[in-house]
Amino acid sequence: SSLHDLIEALPKVEQHLHIEGTLEPELLFSLAAKNSVALPDDPVYASPETLRDRYQRFTCLDDFLHYYYLGMSVLVTEADFETLAWAYFQKAARDKVRHAEVFFDPQAHTARGVSYDTVVAGLAAAKKRAQAELAITVEYIVCILRHLPLPESDALVDTVLDRGHLTDGTLVGFGMVSSEKPFPPELFADIYARVARTGTHLTTHAGEEAPASFITASLERLGVERIDHGLAAAEDPALLASLARNRTLLTLCPWSNVALKNIPRFEDAPIRAFLDAGVRFSVNSDDPAYFGAYVQEVYCRVQDTFGLSVADWDWIVRGAVEESWCSDERKAEIL
Ligand code: ADE
Ligand code: ZN
Helix, strand or coil: CCCCHHHCCCEEEEEEEEHHHHHCHHHHHHHHHHHHHCCCCHHHHHCCHHHHHCCCCCCCCHHHHHHHHHHHHEEEEEEHHHHHHHHHHHHHHCCCCEEEEEEECCHHHHHHCEEEEEEHHHHHHHHHHHHHCCCCCEEEEEEEECCCHHHHHHHHHHHHHHHHCCCCCCCCCCECCCCCCCHHHHHHCCCHHHHHHCCEEEEECCCCCCHHHHHHHHHHHHHEEEEEEEEHHCCHHHHHHHHHCCCEEEEECHHHHHHHCCCCHHHHCCCHHHHHHCCCCCCCCHCCCCHHHHHHHHHHHHHHHHCCCCCHHHHHHHHHHCCCCCCHHHHHCEE
């Protein structure tokens, strides 16, 4: 449509992006060879092409997560994490992303013997380079994995607190990811309370595959200020009203929601419902190497599907920037 030039030029913020979800099949195979990591003896792993082909047929969140956790086993050295993140930042710059708030999953690496410090050092190097060479500001959000035993998440929090990373600028916030439905927010109230004492930003994935009650419980029991996905909010008018009143940002990922069958079609994304309710939300890519679209393409698909006005886009982008976890000076530069 006629708004595509405007959409491509829009200054974007990416607020829902898993760095491990930017691992393209070609890089996966080359790192596997370099690090002598054996890939499964399965025709899906015959080549980058056969793997990418399988990515087009995810049946649900857990089906995706299987390939996602397997894929990241090729990331071993500090340089591997830097390579991964730098490749993403270059794509983000191409898409006019000016500020990125990026999730990472230390437990998926420490479980394989890769240390938290190795992961953070590689990511920090890529961040420095992105800021210097691409003029993108980057912040990292450390995530716990909800499917793992609680003591393992507590151990990660011990490490993060010991390093002081939530208060020295290394990390901007704390989040929670992975399989949602079997692991309700209440289970993690004590961990969030521990982290909250640092004063860092708090978020969690909620309402991706689980109902709106998981969003409400996340806000009430975990004290999060933001909700990642928030797809299910659309089914609860009272929740929509309170999200709008409190200016709670939802980091919506409509392309991901279709790819993982959380909604049948792109037309079912709650873009219109959120706009009509005055709920603040951003448009994001989630795991672009697995779902096949980086953020610019997601924006364009939103426009092709919903035919938004210039005023709608202005409202979406303004809300996303205002609710970003960067300085007021940086927000003013982006807008
Ligand atoms: N980890 C990476 N992507 C995720 C998603 N969409 N939901 C939950 N956990 C994830
Ligand atoms: Zn996600």
